[in-house]
Amino acid sequence: MAGTWHKLSAETLGTAFLLVGVVGSGIMGEALAGGNTAVALLANSIATGCVLYFLITIFGPVSGAHFNPAVTFGFLLRGEIAVPAAAAYMLCQIGGGILGVWATHLMFDLPVLQLSQTVRGGPALWWAEVVATFGLALVIFGGIRHRPDAVPALVALYITGAYWFTASTSFANPAVTIARSLTDTFAGIFPAHAPMFIVMQLIGAALAVLVGGFLFSKTDG
Numbered sequence: 001m002a003g004t005w006h007k008l009s010a011e012t013l014g015t016a017f018l019l020v021g022v023v024g025s026g027i028m029g030e031a032l033a034g035g036n037t038a039v040a041l042l043a044n045s046i047a048t049g050c051v052l053y054f055l056i057t058i059f060g061p062v063s064g065a066h067f068n069p070a071v072t073f074g075f076l077l078r079g080e081i082a083v084p085a086a087a088a089y090m091l092c093q094i095g096g097g098i099l100g101v102w103a104t105h106l107m108f109d110l111p112v113l114q115l116s117q118t119v120r121g122g123p124a125l126w127w128a129e130v131v132a133t134f135g136l137a138l139v140i141f142g143g144i145r146h147r148p149d150a151v152p153a154l155v156a157l158y159i160t161g162a163y164w165f166t167a168s169t170s171f172a173n174p175a176v177t178i179a180r181s182l183t184d185t186f187a188g189i190f191p192a193h194a195p196m197f198i199v200m201q202l203i204g205a206a207l208a209v210l211v212g213g214f215l216f217s218k219t220d221g
Helices: 004-032 037-063 069-077 083-107 123-146 148-165 174-180 191-215
Strands: none
Touching: 004 037, 004 083, 004 174, 037 148, 069 083, 069 123, 069 174, 069 191, 083 174, 123 148, 123 191, 174 191
């Protein structure tokens, strides 16, 4: 069984690499798409799905591969992680996400410290984040219940698709939201708009705990 420092290191490094994937592929996609936003988003979504698959595969046995405070919050509500451990996970996820953004800026020879100017606000996008996070958490809970070996693929495929079927392009992750507010690139979000995204993500996760508790109970089927 992995020790505490192994788990926290996995959550930090995993979330950092997730942001490298999200932000780096956004920068590269936009640079190569010739102004075609759909092509840039396609590159962004595929790369993010690929990154999630390998991160969950290698770090799942270490920390559970949350990489997402909303997911950790969901497991906290389910009674599967204690409050101190959940708080430590969340801090590592947020810190790792920020480090991942800074590493990406360095990799693409951009200023390390940035604030996004990309507007992403309004009721439609807020609702989209509830839907996106609800779906993600439900996929995780259902996968763990019925096909734990398939969770890396399930999450990767869900996020790849959710980039396209949600109006917000499926942030579905408070750590990702905070980190993306610190990059003025394709993946960015204006910092003042991040808090409402985070609130909606936590609501979505809580709803998934309720619905998942009913659908995936030990007496289901």
